[in-house]
Amino acid sequence: MEERRKCILKTRLDKIVITVVHILMCGVYLFELLVILPRIYEDSSSVGKNLHIVAGTWILFNAIASLWKFVLVDPGTGSLILPSMLKPGWRFCWKCEANYPPRSFHCFQCEQCVLVRDHHCIIGSNCVGYRTRRYFHLMAFYMWFALLYANLLNMDFVWELFHSFGSKTLLTMFMPLLAWIFGVAEGETLAMAFFSSFCILAFLYGTAVILFHIRNTLKGRTTHEEAKGLGAKYNLGLTENMKSTFGNNWKFAWLSPLIPSPMPGDGLTFVEKELLSQCGKNL
Numbered sequence: 001m002e003e004r005r006k007c008i009l010k011t012r013l014d015k016i017v018i019t020v021v022h023i024l025m026c027g028v029y030l031f032e033l034l035v036i037l038p039r040i041y042e043d044s045s046s047v048g049k050n051l052h053i054v055a056g057t058w059i060l061f062n063a064i065a066s067l068w069k070f071v072l073v074d075p076g077t078g079s080l081i082l083p084s085m086l087k088p089g090w091r092f093c094w095k096c097e098a099n100y101p102p103r104s105f106h107c108f109q110c111e112q113c114v115l116v117r118d119h120h121c122i123i124g125s126n127c128v129g130y131r132t133r134r135y136f137h138l139m140a141f142y143m144w145f146a147l148l149y150a151n152l153l154n155m156d157f158v159w160e161l162f163h164s165f166g167s168k169t170l171l172t173m174f175m176p177l178l179a180w181i182f183g184v185a186e187g188e189t190l191a192m193a194f195f196s197s198f199c200i201l202a203f204l205y206g207t208a209v210i211l212f213h214i215r216n217t218l219k220g221r222t223t224h225e226e227a228k229g230l231g232a233k234y235n236l237g238l239t240e241n242m243k244s245t246f247g248n249n250w251k252f253a254w255l256s257p258l259i260p261s262p263m264p265g266d267g268l269t270f271v272e273k274e275l276l277s278q279c280g281k282n283l
Ligand SMILES: [Zn+2]
Pocket: 093, 094, 095, 096, 097, 105, 106, 107, 112, 113
């Protein structure tokens, strides 16, 4: 059972970041809906246009639902009872004053130890850990997919912008504030240039982020384990690695953050690759 965090978005910066993320996500959605789609489909009742609206709304809903699931779910130990005796491979956290299992680390922003801690994500101000990694990955995937979709829809417009503006295009697209100050572009063109350039830059950054996390997911390791070269022993093969990120229902869990998909194990004990292969040999 997922436990809610007691306190979310504690600082003013957390609230500003999540507000800006919502404005950008909804801004791109409205830009595609109100500016780009009418340019592609002049007939407002076109089937193609309506299919794009349904697909875009589904992507936006999943991105926002994944973000809020990530914000709300407790990445720590919740109501789990931790042992009072220090077990082999475990460590004592002086901040939490409790014993914690392997793969857990203390997060100074969340002010608690987090099971299978990956990293603290500034979007949503929460740790990516045992209970939250599914929602972080879905959030990253749907945001990236939304940008890919938007860039494909924007292609003709961006091409047109390059041809109609010539040398001033780069300034308008990548430094819209300067373009506005120098009067190179204004009004609707400026807004269109801002959103289309944002989609390109955010997509490039998002692609690098998502490739890094996909690689870690496929190898069954966290960002910390990747950095320290420690993750090999938890690499149990594709199916088990996918389950450890997306839950037991991993084949369908990626379709929506609202699909139930319980996480395997308890986040305290882990099957290691060597033990698994030894068991296989003994059978
Ligand atoms: Zn701690």
